[in-house]
Amino acid sequence: MATVVGAITVSHVPAIGGAIAKGLQNDPYWKPFFDGFPPVREWLARVRPDVAVVVYNDHGLNFFLDKMPTFAIGAAAEYRNADEGWGIPVVPPFQGDxxxxxxxxxxxxxxxxxxxxxxxxxxxxxxxLPMALFWPDQKWPVRTVPVVVNTVQAPLPSAARCYKLGQALGRAIASWPTNERVVVIGTGGLSHQLDGERAGFINKDFDLRFIDSLVNDPTWATKYSTVELVELAGTQGVELLNWLVARGALPGKVRQRHVNYHIPVSNTASGLLLLEPVTTEGAV
Amino acid sequence: MSRQPVPGTVIFDGEQARKGYALNKMCYSFNDAENRAAFLLDEEGYCGRYGLNPGQREAIRNRNVLQLIEAGGNAYYLAKFAGIFGLDMQDIGAQQTGLTKDQFKAKLLAARGA
Incomplete structure (x- = not known):
């Protein structure tokens, strides 16, 4: 049966794409952010997943508000990136599964x-962008399955529901009759708010508590309503729902392999967390 | 609980989604470079083709983010509108909070704490 080899959760701010395009990885503003990634790249090179299931929210590229699914999943042979309006370069296509x-x-x-x-x-x-951060040569060594969560238009799925989706996703992967190795990626967050008089809101205490909860107490954030999560993490910080899905896909106890947290990237507190199931056979 | 319980924040719910549909649909069209160019050539005509109401047109004319949100705009779609003018998220944040861009950046840095 297939194995979930780990979960990686990471921010996905568009400005990262601009920084990559301009080669700003060592620029003083960007360095503390980009320096978080080598340990994750090394882990990926060692563990060599065959497939990445990527849990994220669409920002008005594939879905418009005419048809807004709460949860959606890709079933295509290939996924392409496209112009989103601000001129960050389009990356090579991704192979589906x-x-x-x-x-x-x-x-x-x-x-x-x-x-x-x-x-x-x-x-x-x-x-x-998370894919480009994990594999900077953009020669994607994994097949992909996108899973999209509505974090755009309220009512959003609850944190509890997202965690349960992750658990079901983990069971689904584990029942796939192959020997494939699957990494689950959750993108977005952490705390930030782009809109309103409250723009620029960041909540470091909450973010650090949330990251910690994913290691040892993964249902901690599920006690909050999505409106409470907006209050705690900002209108776009609620993208942490994608992190909960990814975390839910890991069964049982997990080990934190890497963490990085940095304020700010653009208007956002950026987070990066790599978790591995304690029971993974063949972990190296 | 009120419909909008978080101060300084408009949660984009069904009411906002209905109010802002034409505005957000226009902003969604800005994914295409051709449409961005068409908007710049004839802003009023472009707004008309998407059926924006007078308040939405005024907010677009004013490039005023708080007005655009009040008119039903969603942050992710408004970002595509802002992109036409090369505005980044600190420009937008500064405008909404009444700060200069440098003051807004300092506010973000201050979130690091001691």
Missing amino acids: PALSWHLIESLVAEEFDLVTCQEMVVDHAFT
């Missing part, structure tokens, strides 16, 4: 997670 996508769809719908299924899908910066 339709067989795994349909296995996940069968398993998740059987567990009463009724996702929208997408045989055509473009992927935005929330999908592409």
